Structure formats: structure tokens, C-alpha cells
Amino acid sequence: xxxxxxxxxxxxxxxxxxxxxxxxxxxxxxxxxxxxxxxxxxxxxxxxxxxxxxxxxxxxxxxxxxxxxxxx
Ligand SMILES: [Zn+2]
Numbered sequence: 001x002x003x004x005x006x007x008x009x010x011x012x013x014x015x016x017x018x019x020x021x022x023x024x025x026x027x028x029x030x031x032x033x034x035x036x037x038x039x040x041x042x043x044x045x046x047x048x049x050x051x052x053x054x055x056x057x058x059x060x061x062x063x064x065x066x067x068x069x070x071x072x
Contacts, residue, residue, distance in 0.1 A: 026051065040054070041059055043061040043066050046066075050062075
């Protein structure tokens, strides 16, 4: 008898499903050994917080392109 049209549609449009953001890589540069906190090399120009990307033979700042060659 009663046919309901236009009832509540469970699927809402216009909203994307929430995705958790991947954890920033920056935090993986911090290493804690007991009471000791080890940090990756930070940029001398940009200051602490800006880390140098580690390459095969050099460290490069992604912000100001500061490059430090590792000597052996
Ligand atoms: Zn820098």
C-alpha cells in the first residue's frame, strides 16, 4: 500500500571518505636511545627542524639546496 519515495538515502554525496594521513617522515629522523635523543643532520642555514636529505655521498637541504659532501 504505502510506497515511500524520496526516503532517506543513506549514501551522502559530496563527502569523500576520511583517510588517515601518513605520518610525516620528519619524525622518523628522530631516534631515541634510552635517555639519548639522536637527530638527523639539520641545515645550518635553515636552522634546526629542517633536516638534510641523506644521499649516497652527500647531504642536501631540500629547502635551500645546501649541500654537504661526506668525506671519507
Ligand atoms: Zn636549508
